[in-house]
Amino acid sequence: MSDYEVTPQTKIKRLPKRAVYDRQQIYGILDEALLCHVGFVQDDQPFVIPTIHARIGNTIFVHGSAASRMLRSLEGGISACVTVTLLDGLVLARSTFHHSMNYRSAVILGTLKLVSDSEKKREVLDTIVEHVIPGRSAEARGPNEQELKATSVLSMDINEASAKIRTGPPGDEEEDYSLPVWAGVIPLSLEPGTAEADDRLVDGVKEPDYVTEYHR
């Protein structure tokens, strides 16, 4: 069974034909995205913080700025939502009503828990680096004990998840197809520019292939 169970909270009510509960497709969205948005509540105020994530098996990990505000209210886990969105294109219909975007988004509901085990933290931080730039973790200096301590890592098991995907051309009202209005899709993708080497590189250090050939 490779689908996540549809719960009242993950059931997609608007445009359900775009709903996806398939595990592999949800993993694919999580793995392609460079960042996620973490939602949590503090004193009745919802917060949404962008941060970097990575997936290991059926668990998603986040670290960084999301942790600092959350950690103040974290005692044995905090109810949260991790959302990832990939924008694939702008959809121009003949009517403004049917304008849309092509996108792939995944929403995970669950409990974020603090990872305290040093070895696990080390594995997660390596995985996060590899998630962003495959090949990098073998070259950069890994975290020392002090850096490991200073880094907060949170985990969420992926048990309640859904995705929403839109692809393809606009869908117009039948009577609008006779309008002399251009319609179609402008594809969008996150593209790397030319890498900018740091001013203080050691002589002879070359740009690695994983930088030159970086793509998402």
Next chain:
Amino acid sequence: MSDYEVTPQTKIKRLPKRAVYDRQQIYGILDEALLCHVGFVQDDQPFVIPTIHARIGNTIFVHGSAASRMLRSLEGGISACVTVTLLDGLVLARSTFHHSMNYRSAVILGTLKLVSDSEKKREVLDTIVEHVIPGRSAEARGPNEQELKATSVLSMDINEASAKIRTGPPGDEEEDYSLPVWAGVIPLSLEPGTAEADDRLVDGVKEPDYVTEYHR
């Protein structure tokens, strides 16, 4: 006074040197981003939903899928957080600890309220289309009464807001600068591909300049 007041909820605690409260800079981030992530709470569960937004003056408007789940718990407004994130590059430091991203993010805390006035809704929907593709709203067929009714628009006044911005090269530990490890920045940007015309265009309809020359 062009800065937003720093409140306990918007005070940036982690890496405060990246904090920005300047109104024009926050507007700039909101206006460049094609989508936002809206956070809200329902039955103690936080949700984060991606959706399209637009700003008019000091108010941000959202519509679409975010509305449908939220509207069920919307009675005179719902406490929410609207977050927008622009990813500008990957920052490769000599240590994994100092790896980072160049980004610009804005977080707005407030109350989302339903916009019910038809004329205001029409203005907002036009503005959303213009926000995504300047020039488009004058060409596409605008919403009829039924479409207007079927579209939910929510507004949030921007009174409590902060931004976080990182730019520039990696910042390594002094002793790491002697490591023979490549370091620098891989710039990233959202780039349009070649527009894909819909199969059913009326004969003679040309691709508009705002499509051919689309950029963010």
